Amino acid sequence: MKKTVIFLMCFNLFSREFNSLKINGMGFDFDMDYLSIPNTFDLSLYYVLNDSKISPFIGLGSDYHKTILFASGFKYFFRNFSSKIFYEIRTPFNLNKKYIEHEGNFLFGYNFDYFKFENSFTIGLINNLLTVDNVENIYFNTLTLKNKISLLIPIYYSELQRMDTKVIFVYRYLFGNEDQVYSVHWNFKYLLSLPFGELGFKADFLKSDSLFETDLETRVDYHALNLYPLAFPFFDDPNSIFNAIFNFGFEYRVFFLEYLRNAFSDLFLSISFDMGYGFDDVFIDNGKFLYIVSFGIGYKFFREIPFVFKVGINQDKQFMLGFIVSSINFDN
Numbered sequence: 564m565k566k567t568v569i570f571l572m573c574f575n576l577f578s579r580e581f582n583s584l585k586i587n588g589m590g591f592d593f594d595m596d597y598l599s600i601p602n603t604f605d606l607s608l609y610y611v612l613n614d615s616k617i618s619p620f621i622g623l624g625s626d627y628h629k630t631i632l633f634a635s636g637f638k639y640f641f642r643n644f645s646s647k648i649f650y651e652i653r654t655p656f657n658l659n660k661k662y663i664e665h666e667g668n669f670l671f672g673y674n675f676d677y678f679k680f681e682n683s684f685t686i687g688l689i690n691n692l693l694t695v696d697n698v699e700n701i702y703f704n705t706l707t708l709k710n711k712i713s714l715l716i717p718i719y720y721s722e723l724q725r726m727d728t729k730v731i732f733v734y735r736y737l738f739g740n741e742d743q744v745y746s747v748h749w750n751f752k753y754l755l756s757l758p759f760g761e762l763g764f765k766a767d768f769l770k771s772d773s774l775f776e777t778d779l780e781t782r783v784d785y786h787a788l789n790l791y792p793l794a795f796p797f798f799d800d801p802n803s804i805f806n807a808i809f810n811f812g813f814e815y816r817v818f819f820l821e822y823l824r825n826a827f828s829d830l831f832l833s834i835s836f837d838m839g840y841g842f843d844d845v846f847i848d849n850g851k852f853l854y855i856v857s858f859g860i861g862y863k864f865f866r867e868i869p870f871v872f873k874v875g876i877n878q879d880k881q882f883m884l885g886f887i888v889s890s891i892n893f894d895n
Contacts, residue, residue, distance in 0.1 A: 589608070589609060589610045589611065590608075590609060591606065591607065591608055591609070592605075592606070592607045592608075592609050592618060592620075593605070593606055593607075594607065594620075596624075602624055602625065602887060603622050603623070603624035603632060603634070604622060604623050604624060605620045605621070605622040605634070606620060606621055606622070607619060607620030607621075607638060608620075609638075614641060614642055615639065615640065615641045616638075616639070616640040616641075617637065617638070617639055618637065618638040618639075618640075619636075619637050619638075620634075620635070620636060620637070620638060620649070621633075621634070621635050622634035622635070622649070622651075629655065629656060630653050630654065630655055630656070631653070631654045631655075631656065632651060632652070632653050632654075633651065633652045633654070634649050634650065634651040634652075634668075635649060635650055636648050636649020636650060636668070637649070643673055643674040643675070644671070644672070644673050645671065645672050645673075645674075646669075646670065646671040646672075647668070647669070647670040647671075648668065648669045648670075649667075649668050650665075650666070650667055650668075651664075651665075651666045651667075651668060651687075652664070652665060652666075653666070661703070661704075662690055662703060662704070663704075664687065664688055664689050664690055664704070665687050665688045666685050666686070666687030666688075666689065667685070667686055667687055668683060668684070668685045669683065669684045670682070670683035670684075671683075677716070677717070678714060678715060678716045678717070679714070679715040680712075680713075680714055680715075681711075681712070681713045682710070682711070682712050682713075683710070683711045684708070684709070684710055685707075685708070685709040685710075685711075686706070686707070686708050686709070687706070687707065688704040688705065688706060688707075689704070689705060689707040689709070690702070690703050690704065690705075691703075691705060691707065691735075691737065691742075691779050691780075692779065692780035702737070702740070702778075702779065705737050705738070705739055705740070706737070706738040706739060707735055707736065707737050707738070708735070708736045708738070709733065709734070709735045709736075710733070710734045711731065711732070711733045711734075712731070712732045712733075713729065713730070713731045713732075714729065714730050714731075715727060715728075715729045715894070716728050716729070722756070723755065723756045724753075724754065724755055724756070725752075725753070725754045725893050726751075726752065726753045726754075727751075727752055727893060728749070728750065728751045728752075729748075729749070729750045730747070730748070730749050730750075731746075731747070731748040731750075732745070732746070732747050733745065733746045733747075733748075737779075740777075742773065742775070742777045742779050743773060743774040743775060744771070744772070744773045744774075744777070744779055744781050745771070745772065745773075745774065746769065746770065746771035746772075746781075746783065747769070747770045747771075748767065748768075748769045748770075749767065749768045749769075750765065750766070750767050751765060751766045751767075752764070752765045752891055752892075752893065753765070754891060754893070759817060759818050759819070759821050759822075760815065760816055760817045760818060760831075761815070761816045761818075761831075762814075762815055762816075763812075763813070763814040763815075763816070763889075763891035764811075764812065764813055764814075764891070765810075765811070765812040765890060765891050766810070766811050766812075767788060767808065767809070767810040767811075767812075767839075768807075768808070768809055768810075769783055769788060769807065769808045769810075770806065770807045771783045771806055771807075772806055780804075781806060782804040782805050782806050782843065783804060783805065783806075783808065784803055784804050785803045785804070785805065785808055785810070785839060785841055785853050786803050786855075786877075786883065788808060788810060788839075789810070789812065789837045789855060789885075789890050790885055790887050790888065790889075790890045791855065791857075791873075791875070791883045791884065791885040792884070792885070792886075792887065793883070793884040794877070794881045794882070794883050794884075795881060795882040795883075795884075796881065802851070802879055803841075803853070803877075803879075804841075805841030805842055805843055805850070805851070806842070806843045807841065807842055807843070807850075808839055808840070808841045808853075809839055809840045809841075810837060810838070810839035810840075810853075811837070811838050811839065812835065812836070812837040812838075812890060812891065813835065813836045813837075814833055814834070814835040814836075814889060814890075814891050815833065815834050815835075816831040816832070816833045816861070816869065816889075817831055817832045817833070818830070818831045818863075819831070819832060829862055829863040829864070829866060830860070830861075830862055831860070831861050831862070831863065831869070831871075832858075832859070832860055833858070833859045833860070833861060833871055833873065833889070834857075834858055834859075835855075835856075835857050835858075835859070835873065835875075835889075835890075836854070836855070836856050836857075837853075837854060837855045837890075838852075838853070838854045839852075839853040839854070840852055840853060841853055851878075852878065853877070853878055854877065854878050855875050855876070855877045855878075855883055856875050856876055857873040857874060857875025857876075857883060857885060858873065858874060858875065859871045859872050859873030859874065859885070860872055861889065867893075868888060868892065869888060869889040869891075869892055870887070870888050870889075871885070871886075871887075871888065871889050872885070872886045873885035873886070
């Protein structure tokens with residue numbers, strides 16, 4: 564009898580809580596991850612329940628010349644907490660089904676008052692590049708676990724100035740071959756608003772390697788670091804990939820129609836210069852000097868997101884194309 568009374572009390576309490584759930588709103592969201600390559604675009608139908616927001620979504624993405632992404636899953640938000648669970652298919656542009664990747668992803672994060680933390684886990688059949696050609700394709704569609712941790716610290720935000728720093732750590736483990744690869748990326752950005760313009764500066768340090776001897780390609784691309792997805796002549800350039808990269812960037816944007824005070828006021832012309840140094844060995848003097856000089860035209864959506872089309876040239880006289888977002892931007 565005592566157990567029955569306790570059960571009825573718990574059931575009554577649960578019923579009251581369930582009845583207190585109220586759908587405060589619903590609608591469609593369109594989210595873009597424009598801060599990295601590949602870019603992704605998510606369309607979601609959201610439901611607002613009290614302080615929570617639940618969003619089933621479908622997504623599409625691309626790195627512009629190698630892979631197309633398809634994703635589907637759920638997002639959940641509760642005040643400053645966010646999470647995302649989804650399944651993703653990555654298909655090469657040549658539609659060769661041998662190299663199609665299948666991934667399961669889980670991401671969660673929390674936006675504190677003074678920093679933003681995110682942690683994501685990925686497991687699936689993933690392709691991993693090799694440094695040599697005579698090794699069997701044991702690294703294609705290999706069961707791989709990936710963990711990515713990012714920490715964003717806003718240093719100073721005001722109407723005229725913005726400054727923040729971010730650290731990203733990525734770890735990959737290949738189950739079949741027990742290879743372990745990691746990368747660490749530190750980034751600093753500063754943006755100053757001027758009359759009819761903006762002046763931006765950034766600094767990067769990126770280190771990528773394996774914990775043990777491996778045939779995996781552990782180096783990273785200097786072009787991708789600065790958000791230039793295409794270089795002509797069009798080929799995979801071994802002269803732009805390194806295990807460690809120091810990089811400094813400068814950009815000046817001129818809002819030449821700002822005096823109109825309308826939608827055209829956010830059009831801008833830009834000039835940017837990225838200078839870096841990449842090396843593979845432990846000795847820094849065995850590296851290579853790197854640079855990219857570019858000019859472009861762009862538009863600052865919502866007065867926050869500087870989308871830009873840039874053309875430039877690098878140290879090897881390659882013609883560079885950048886048509887995503889400026890590498891000096893702020894996501895908080």
